[in-house]
Amino acid sequence: MKKVLVTGGTGLVGKALQAIIKEQQPSDEEWFFAGSKDADLTNAAATQALFDKVKPTHVIHLAAMVGGLFHNMNNNLDFLRNNLLINDHVLQTAHEHGCHKVVSCLSTCIFPDKTTYPIDETMVHNGPPHSSNYGYSYAKRLIDVQNHAYYDKHGHLFTSVIPCNIFGPHDNYRPEGHVIPGMISRMYELRQQQPELPEEQKVFTVYGSGKPLRQFIYSLDLAKLMIWVLREYQSVEPIVLSVDEAAEVSIYEVAEAIAAAFKFKGQLICDTSKADGQHKKTASNAKLRALLPDFEFTDFKSAIQSSVLWYIENYAAARN
Structure with missing residues (x-):
């Protein structure tokens, strides 16, 4: 019987994993989804207590200090220190408990700022990441370094996945958070404001020029792929979990898709400041x-x- 511990198990990807596992109902696996209320993973003793309680054989490591572009730009030191602590505690405790496999979640933002495209798994350490999020990026890169070190010294199958931008139900909808949930939150609030004003006269602001291009993966798709990695992928080398290159969209196109989903009749403008x-x-x-x-x-x-639709239906309980 596999006992799978999911750190960060109450967040966006954790909730998606819960939904897929509930659908599958695997008879040979027992899953435990741990959130911040279960353990402060920046604390070694708290991490140890969580592993003592769950006794996992496998770990999906999602827990991290995360934030959108502007939050990262202003808090690189905090992102670096907190994520270094979380990752070291989880991997070392998994080692001490004899876990068979750990699958950690990285991000495409860890890749070098100056690079050729498309980026792939071999290019993670080829140069500095973008200056806006170097704290988070270097902390995440070191998971790959640690995975190889645990394999070299102990033969452990600790590996990592590198998803593109993730979105879906149960996201964190702070306006300063990631681009899609941030836009959804702001558009929802805009539609509630000044109800006497015709919606055609309302203006939604897209932060930046709207021109940057991104690949986005739906959280339920990512959950299916991460479960496949846990069960089938047998390498310490990282693997990119992303939609195809042809599925890349601009930030302005994201705003248009969100506006269409809301049936928003107002204007979209870009704030290039x-x-x-x-x-x-x-x-x-x-x-x-x-x-x-x-x-x-x-x-x-x-x-x-x-x-x-999920956000509208769950607004009162959504993470805002």
């Missing part, structure tokens, strides 16, 4: 496609529609 971050970070999923050629990703506009 706000930073854009990296113009693009196109990732290749060739490695994934070679191993899992028939996986079907959810259509982007359909996934946006589902995410907006």
Whole structure:
């Protein structure tokens, strides 16, 4: 019997994993989804207590201090220190408990700022990350370094996945958070404001030029792929979990899709006084496609529609 501990198990990806596992009902696996209330993973003793309680054989490590572009820009030291602590405590405690496998979640933002595209798994350490989020990026890169070190010294199968930008139900909808949930939150609030004003006269602001390009993966798709990695992927080398390159969209197109999902009749404008971050970070999923050629990703506009409907229906309980 596998006992799978999911750190960060009450967040966006954790909730998606819960939904997929509930659908599958695997008879040979027992899953425990740990949130921040279960343990402060920046504390070694608290991490140890969580592992003592769950006694996992496998770990999916999602827990991290995360934030959007502007939050990262202002708090690089905090992102570096807190994530270094979390990652070291989880991996070392998994080692001490004899866990068979740990799958950690990285991010495409860890790749070098100056690089060629598309980026792939071999390019993670080829140069400095973008200056806006170097604290988070270096902390996440070191998971890959640690995975190799644990394999070299102890033969452990500690590995990592590198998803593109994730969105879906149960996201964190702070306005300063990641781009899609931040936009959904702001558009929802805009539609509630000044009810006497015709919606055609309302203006929604897209932060930045709207031109940067991104790949987005629906959280339920990512959950299915992470479960596959846990069960089937047998390498310490990281693997990119991303939609195809052709699915890349601009930030302005994201705003248009969200507006369509809300049936928003107002105007979209771009505030170019706000930073854009990296113009693009196109990732290749060739490695994934070679191993899992028939996986079907959810259509982007359909996934946006589902995410907006979830937010509207769960507004009172959503993380704002």
